[in-house]
Amino acid sequence: MFLPADKTDEVDLQKTYDAIIVGSGAGGGMAAHVLTSHGMQVLLLEAGKKLDINKELKSMEWPYDHPRRGDMPPDSHALSGREYTIRKPPYAKGSPYKHVYSYVEDGTGSDYAKNIVVDEKDNPYTGTDYAWVRARCLGGKTNIWGRLALRLSDYDFKAASRDGYGEDWPISYADISPYYDKVDLYLGISGHKENLPYLPDSLFQRAVRLNPAEVKLRESLGKMGRVLTPYRAGVTTDGLKHNKYRVHCYGRGACDRRVGGCDIHAAFDSPTGLIYPALETGNLTLRTNATVNEVTVDKDTGKASGVSFIDTDTGQTYAAKGRAVLLAASTLESARLMLLSKSSLYPNGIGNSSGHVGHNFCEHLMGPGVNGLDKEMVGKPRTLDDGRPGSFYLARFRNLEDRSQKFIRGYGFEGGSGTGMFPDNAFGTPGFGSAYKKTVRDYAGAFIGMGGFGEVLPRFDNFVELDPEVKDRWGVPVLRFHIKFGDNEKKMAKDMAESAREMFEAAGIEVLSVNDDLLTEGYSIHELGTSRMGSDPRKSVVNQFQQSHDVPNLLVVDGSTHVSASCQNPTWTIMALCWRSCDHLAEELKKGNV
């Protein structure tokens, strides 16, 4: 397939671009798409490399065709889940390995993502335990995301009004719904309509199918008023006529065998879905290897004047000028950049008169879940259960109408059953010899499991700040974390494990194991908050159009602006919000209001 050549555009340092976008993931890619569609001259800066992504992913390579069956080279180390709690950040400090990666590189076929995720040695951080997964390359984490694409509802946007905790969002579902529609149609999404007020449907393409154990669980849950629905995947299953870089899903199953990624780009990724089409407009200049270390300020107007960026190869610093600056460097990196942008006008960092930048962090907790066995499937001929971009999603059911729980907010589960290429039960089945071999074979398709994603409450005292001493490879101060799960998260985790067990038992699935331990903060890779939206400039960083209250031509268009985490995955909401804000920005720029 044709992908634009690997070239880095020359940035015209004399020119004032209409907009400079920092970061090329879901938010940055969407901003590039929308603003260039409005005819604006846009400069997109990405800290990482532009990879020949198809050569990295090699989605259909067989394990035996790789010298280490997909594992990384021996001088590379991936942090294990345990390392995040038995050691302290920076986790790569003192490691004898040449390269150290986050936990996503552990386990599955990690040689395919080693150039996508960051080397912890170059990118340290300090403070409390936190599993921080970052991808520095064109497209960022969208190259390997889990693809679950869900909408939020007024149960989320107005959660504070419902249970009295925290702040409502300054928007409601009606405001963002048309933009969710636009994202659905432009990028493609697979799913099945369920008509749930708390998990609104998208404009779905062909849904994935369920296998027998999943159908059994869906039917049993239906009797309890709960909904298990085919995985809502940010994947085009019917194709997209308007995008020549992507084809529809062919059920190859590669998306769950590796860290992620799709070399035919049926799964959404920012480069093929958004950036390459934006380049075709002729309005986009793309500069990779450009780490932005400051948003610069016009002292006379107080507005953002552009950015300063470091060439990651040469270390040389450049300044680029723009009429507007949009931050989409990821929730934590955007906060870091705002805090780094100190000036006499903005001594606490740009856009931070409220003192809320870096605060009100929220995310999803992970860990609790259940594994079970559907005995009826033992010894049955195996089907191609991995030949789909996801299995199932079990929608939230706690604290909707009945709110009698000991905790507030809710959680959902992602799960699946059946066989993949590798029989996971080979490790857990006891014994050896022909009996062992036959058991592995007979039982491989009979397992079903699911793991929860729960809403972590935003709290002012869960925050990040700049470390006064530690710097990254490029001499830029790093983040220091102050993030800990609280009482509500712990109570929720316990209930997740208990309800997971009950639901499997009710469906006649034999429960093999239940886990109620929380994984380290950050594990969900759904970091949110740190520059929340709001209408009160004293308590929020940006307005409903993601514009800084202090600096109207500065926008934050990534997950930073989420007021609360909801329990639904954030990517689709990041893009819908960004589209809405960029439409607004284009209008304001035309009117001369920004």
Place this chain on the structure above:
Amino acid sequence: MSYQINRRDLIRIGAGAVLAAPAVFAAADAPKFFTPAEFAIVDELTELIIPADDHSPGARAALVAVYIDARLAEAFEAKERDDWRNGLQLVDELSRKMHGHAFMEASADERVQVLTRMAKNEMKPKAPEEEFFGELKHATAHGYYTSKIGIHQEMEYKGNVMLEEFVGWEVK
């Protein structure tokens, strides 16, 4: 979902018997890390764990020992290699204790008895040879089920192909 194990999950055993390497190696590609005698034990142990049966060939045919050897040869930490070498020694010691001779000199039945003893506390290993069994089995399962034989013949995996339709039942 984790389908493959971590590189460092792979490794631990030790040396002992002095016997000829099996025929899986051409003269040109001798073991990279194991001695020929060690390799013979590893090859035999992997085949005992996943033997050929009427359904498919076993770990020996799938060259699992060759894979383990290659990974150990390039392992970053010497400890990974030492653990395997020591583990293989434990196998011989256990065999001598139980049957009065080294593992490769033992009969087929005796070899199974040695492995059975090593696997005794598989879920909660205590003795060093029990811990080594865990490593050995993990490495064997990983090597076998990621091999051509493991994937295509044993598990009859039909995926990693282009499908026009998803498999399963449509939700109504």
